[in-house]
Amino acid sequence: MSIVGRVLFPGCAIYCASKFALEAYAEVLHYELTGLGIDSVMVEPGPFPTHLLANSPGPADRHRAAAYGQLSGVRELFTDSFAKFFASEHAPDPQDIANAILRLIDTPSGKRPLRTICGPDYGASTINRQTAPIQARVLEQLGMEILAKRALDGTSVG
Numbered sequence: 001m002s003i004v005g006r007v008l009f010p011g012c013a014i015y016c017a018s019k020f021a022l023e024a025y026a027e028v029l030h031y032e033l034t035g036l037g038i039d040s041v042m043v044e045p046g047p048f049p050t051h052l053l054a055n056s057p058g059p060a061d062r063h064r065a066a067a068y069g070q071l072s073g074v075r076e077l078f079t080d081s082f083a084k085f086f087a088s089e090h091a092p093d094p095q096d097i098a099n100a101i102l103r104l105i106d107t108p109s110g111k112r113p114l115r116t117i118c119g120p121d122y123g124a125s126t127i128n129r130q131t132a133p134i135q136a137r138v139l140e141q142l143g144m145e146i147l148a149k150r151a152l153d154g155t156s157v158g
Helices: 013-032 062-066 069-089 095-106 125-140 144-150
Strands: 042-046 114-119 155-157
Touching: 013 042, 013 144, 042 095, 062 069, 095 114, 114 125, 125 144
Parallel strands: 042 114, 114 155
Antiparallel strands: none
16 A cells, blocks of 8 residues: 555645555455554655556656646656655665564454554654544444454554
């Protein structure tokens, strides 16, 4: 998964949409698998220095892209900003993601948090905390009180 399943980065529409879809699927499974000894959980990394941006193509038609005016430079702003961040002393370590996954594996079934954020979260942890009670109320209103507690299982920061 990714924090872009919770917050949006312009220039990444398809990527964000795919992560939102995975978030929904994994969360529904989190409820549907209750009591079966199977946990559906999500690791939501923020940006990490990987080859994702370098391997993401820019616009093929520069003339058409220029027609977007001020927005035509969004991709470059995005990639330049993260390139500077990844080159800084504050760049997150990809090992943090592996460590968070290992902690989830070592956590007993039924005790794992629904979401684990790694690295810079750009507010995703706040979104997670604020939406959990809303989801719990929806489940309660549907007569699924047993699942409402699962909605409140929380977010851990790895």
